[in-house]
Amino acid sequence: MPGYRVTSMAFSERVSRLKSSLIREILAAAQRPQVMSFAGGLPAEVMLPKVDWTDMPLSIGQYGMSEGEPALREALAAEARRLGLQCEASQVLVVSGSQQTLDLAAKLYIDKGTEVFLEAPTYLAALQIFQLFGADCITVPLEADGPDLVQLRTRLAQHRPAFIYLIPTFQNPSAVRYSEAKRDAVAALLDEFGVTLIEDEPYRELTFDGGSATPIVSRLKTASWIYTGTVSKTLMPGLRVGYLIASPDLFPHLLKLKQSADLHTNRVGQWQALQWIGNERYRQHRSELREFYRGRRDAFQAALQTHFADLADWNEPQGGLFFWLRLKQPLDTRTLLNDALANDVAFMPGEPFFPEPDKHHGYLRLNFSHIEPARLDEGLKRLAAVVRQAQIDKAA
Numbered sequence: 001m002p003g004y005r006v007t008s009m010a011f012s013e014r015v016s017r018l019k020s021s022l023i024r025e026i027l028a029a030a031q032r033p034q035v036m037s038f039a040g041g042l043p044a045e046v047m048l049p050k051v052d053w054t055d056m057p058l059s060i061g062q063y064g065m066s067e068g069e070p071a072l073r074e075a076l077a078a079e080a081r082r083l084g085l086q087c088e089a090s091q092v093l094v095v096s097g098s099q100q101t102l103d104l105a106a107k108l109y110i111d112k113g114t115e116v117f118l119e120a121p122t123y124l125a126a127l128q129i130f131q132l133f134g135a136d137c138i139t140v141p142l143e144a145d146g147p148d149l150v151q152l153r154t155r156l157a158q159h160r161p162a163f164i165y166l167i168p169t170f171q172n173p174s175a176v177r178y179s180e181a182k183r184d185a186v187a188a189l190l191d192e193f194g195v196t197l198i199e200d201e202p203y204r205e206l207t208f209d210g211g212s213a214t215p216i217v218s219r220l221k222t223a224s225w226i227y228t229g230t231v232s233k234t235l236m237p238g239l240r241v242g243y244l245i246a247s248p249d250l251f252p253h254l255l256k257l258k259q260s261a262d263l264h265t266n267r268v269g270q271w272q273a274l275q276w277i278g279n280e281r282y283r284q285h286r287s288e289l290r291e292f293y294r295g296r297r298d299a300f301q302a303a304l305q306t307h308f309a310d311l312a313d314w315n316e317p318q319g320g321l322f323f324w325l326r327l328k329q330p331l332d333t334r335t336l337l338n339d340a341l342a343n344d345v346a347f348m349p350g351e352p353f354f355p356e357p358d359k360h361h362g363y364l365r366l367n368f369s370h371i372e373p374a375r376l377d378e379g380l381k382r383l384a385a386v387v388r389q390a391q392i393d394k395a396a
């Protein structure tokens with residue numbers, strides 16, 4: 001190996017704000033087969049569908065359009081209209097996972113010191129990218145049925161954010177689903193103050209009680225918007241196919257940013273996604289997924305009752321992939337990680353889901369979809385023991 005001299009002085013100013021993704025580090029540590037992982041937002045491996053590539057035309061190997069495959073854009077627009085979002089295929093941009101939507105939005109809006117609004121807690125990879133570009137992240141607390149509207153109004157009156165980023169359906173990490181009333185109220189406030197909405201909905205289809213509410217963007221009358229979804233949680237995350245649908249004023253800018261990022265989303269993944277989106281086979285698969293994950297949610301709830309009832313409070317999630325626990329005696333849950341991993345258990349500490357981690361101790365995000373049922377009980381038992389020990393140590 002040549003001896004490279006570290007020349008970080010030459011890096012861009014924004015790189016000094018680049019935080020490593022704790023979740024990637026935990027997932028790397030959780031690669032050992034014996035580790036019982038509650039950490040990632042991973043689909044259950046047994047539920048990844050068998051895919052057939054035999055009919056894929058050779059021409060798919062050629063460069064494609066930056067907007068995405070025309071037939072896929074049509075299919076995605078039709079699906080969105082079924083949800084109640086009136087849009088045309090010309091507003092759809094196929095992206096490399098919905099993560100890329102967040103990257104493009106950050107590039108479109110954020111300079112150093114730009115104010116953006118987020119839920120507290122929020123998706124940690126969104127925080128990572130918004131902070132990389134220098135955003136000043138202002139939070140609105142979440143209640144059981146959506147954001148605290150009084151605080152949202154107060155903040156809107158005090159600031160002029162570039163956008164607000166929301167995950168209204170089975171939020172990551174809290175599993176909160178906004179009520180109809182809060183969806184309407186949020187839309188009305190954003191119209192009133194003229195604030196752009198970025199609505200991120202990877203978990204919409206994973207509903208366990210059949211509930212489905214139309215997206216907030218479809219309730220807006222005047223504010224600009226970006227709606228983003230993905231096949232990652234309902235088909236295969238490895239395809240790296242997501243999409244954004246934007247109000248017409250924003251679309252051309254997002255398209256240019258997409259071109260400068262990677263020319264276009266990989267066509268092989270897009271071709272496979274098109275074999276599913278909008279057809280009966282996908283509906284059937286999603287219905288099986290819901291059934292399967294509901295079973296895993298129920299088993300997790302029961303195991304949590306056994307091992308965590310005296311340690312934490314939580315709401316049973318009605319969809320998505322996570323339980324969000326609040327310890328009765330808060331402590332910095334990042335300090336539990338080493339002991340948990342030493343006991344072959346991985347979980348996600350709650351602090352990184354807040355822009356000011358040190359003000360929000362005592363939360364844990366536990367994924368219930370990935371762990372095999374046979375190891376669930378043992379995994380939660382060990383995690384509870386780690387929490388108990390830390391609380392004894394703290395009290396001593």
Ligand SMILES: Cc1ncc(COP(=O)(O)O)c(C=O)c1O
Pocket residue numbers: 041096097098099100123167172200202229230231232237241242
């Ligand atoms: C809220 C949220 N947004 C975006 C993503 C990224 O998804 P994708 O795989 O489509 O990039 C995730 C993945 O966990 C997520 O939870």
